[in-house]
Amino acid sequence: xxxxxxxxxxxxxxxxxxxxxxxxxxxxxxxxxxxxxxxxxxxxxxxxxxxxxxxxxxxxxxxxxxxxxxxxxxxxxxxxxxxxxxxxxxxxxxxxxxxxxxxxxxxxxxxxxxxxxxxxxxxxxxxxxxxxxxxxxxxxxxxxxxxxxxxxxxxxxxxxxxxxxx
Amino acid sequence: xxxxxxxxxxxxxxxxxxxxxxxxxxxxxxxxxxxxxxxxxxxxxxxxxxxxxxxxxxxxxxxxxxxxxxxxxxxxxxxxxxxxxxxxxxxxxxxxxxxxxxxxxxxxxxxxxxxxxxxxxxxxxxxxxxxxxxxxxxxxxxxxxxxxxxxxxxxxxxxxxxxxxxxxxxxxxxxxxxxxxxxxxxxxxxxxxxxxxx
Numbered sequence: 001x002x003x004x005x006x007x008x009x010x011x012x013x014x015x016x017x018x019x020x021x022x023x024x025x026x027x028x029x030x031x032x033x034x035x036x037x038x039x040x041x042x043x044x045x046x047x048x049x050x051x052x053x054x055x056x057x058x059x060x061x062x063x064x065x066x067x068x069x070x071x072x073x074x075x076x077x078x079x080x081x082x083x084x085x086x087x088x089x090x091x092x093x094x095x096x097x098x099x100x101x102x103x104x105x106x107x108x109x110x111x112x113x114x115x116x117x118x119x120x121x122x123x124x125x126x127x128x129x130x131x132x133x134x135x136x137x138x139x140x141x142x143x144x145x146x147x148x149x150x151x152x153x154x155x156x157x158x159x160x161x162x163x164x165x166x
Numbered sequence: 167x168x169x170x171x172x173x174x175x176x177x178x179x180x181x182x183x184x185x186x187x188x189x190x191x192x193x194x195x196x197x198x199x200x201x202x203x204x205x206x207x208x209x210x211x212x213x214x215x216x217x218x219x220x221x222x223x224x225x226x227x228x229x230x231x232x233x234x235x236x237x238x239x240x241x242x243x244x245x246x247x248x249x250x251x252x253x254x255x256x257x258x259x260x261x262x263x264x265x266x267x268x269x270x271x272x273x274x275x276x277x278x279x280x281x282x283x284x285x286x287x288x289x290x291x292x293x294x295x296x297x298x299x300x301x302x303x304x305x306x307x308x309x310x311x312x313x314x315x316x317x318x319x320x321x322x323x324x325x326x327x328x329x330x331x332x333x334x335x336x337x338x339x340x341x342x343x344x345x346x347x348x349x350x351x352x353x354x355x356x357x358x359x360x361x362x363x364x
Contacts, residue, residue, distance in 0.1 A: 034206040039353055051211040058218035060259045060361035069210070085213075098217060149257075152216035160207035 021049035034075035034159040040072040070161055071134055073126040079163040083122035085113055085132055086156045098148035102137045206306055218259025222359035225252055236336055238292055245293035246337035254329035261359040262321030272311025276349040278336050282318055285333035297333030
């Protein structure tokens with residue numbers, strides 16, 4: 001082959017390959033989320049679709065509510081899991097010592113959240129394909145007095161899986 | 167210098183050389199590269215938690231004064247008087263309520279009998295008014311004096327918005343001592359609600 005044509009052929013081939021790469025990845029991302037969530041650990045989806053505790057929940061002193069959901073690393077490689085909760089006052093000022101929010105994985109220690117705002121409650125490395133249960137607990141102290149009546153908070157959870165790549 | 171430039175030009179003129187250099191440039195860019203992150207994050211829809219309320223009301227009020235259904239004058243042994251009260255949970259959380267009684271002066275406490283049933287109406291009229299039905303679980307049998315006596319000791323559950331009627335019957339037993347003649351007491355019933363359902 002003419003050397004000039006060969007050179008041009010090689011250059012064009014490289015360009016075609018580099019353009020094809022991201023598109024393939026984009027297609028893959030649409031079909032298979034890196035992060036899978038499940039309520040029971042059986043059926044997986046990119047999100048939980050419904051609130052973990054329902055949209056609204058009334059609690060009384062001494063009442064505890066716990067919910068567990070499962071996270072799966074579907075990225076095909078080791079990655080970093082981070083679960084954070086964001087607490088905002090839903091009804092005026094919140095009596096600080098009335099509500100208790102905590103999170104943990106499996107039988108680990110409870111990570112407590114004591115103030116409003118965004119807080120990372122869980123962070124760990126996940127092997128590819130690993131499944132981790134995450135439990136959230138919300139309760140009102142048994143000794144919360146009448147001043148806590150009708151006060152509340154709003155709880156949102158964010159799950160993030162990330163990986164530093166070259 | 168000119169010959170060197172010319173040599174370089176001849177080298178570049180060669181297609182293979184140009185291709186190789188192109189490859190080298192591309193590869194060099196890939197090798198030094200940049201660190202990037204991929205991140206996949208999912209928000210889980212939020213929930214609003216509210217501390218529930220309990221609001222116990224008697225006859226539609228937080229405090230009832232001037233309740234005269236149990237008023238009786240010139241009470242003699244065998245007389246009974248009865249009246250009903252409607253207890254309501256006006257809050258958002260279920261509650262259990264109990265009740266106690268006190269009287270002042272306490273001269274009649276312990277002497278008069280008390281019966282509490284779930285009847286919604288009084289049977290008969292004073293001084294022979296009675297409460298039908300059976301006594302509520304944990305219902306007291308005597309009036310308290312300075313120290314409160316249990317009127318309803320077994321907590322009765324009311325869900326939010328629910329109400330029920332209790333009938334309170336007070337009587338002077340046939341064997342009441344004559345020392346009670348002329349005595350008079352003002353009785354107070356206190357109803358207490360709690361969110362503790364245990």
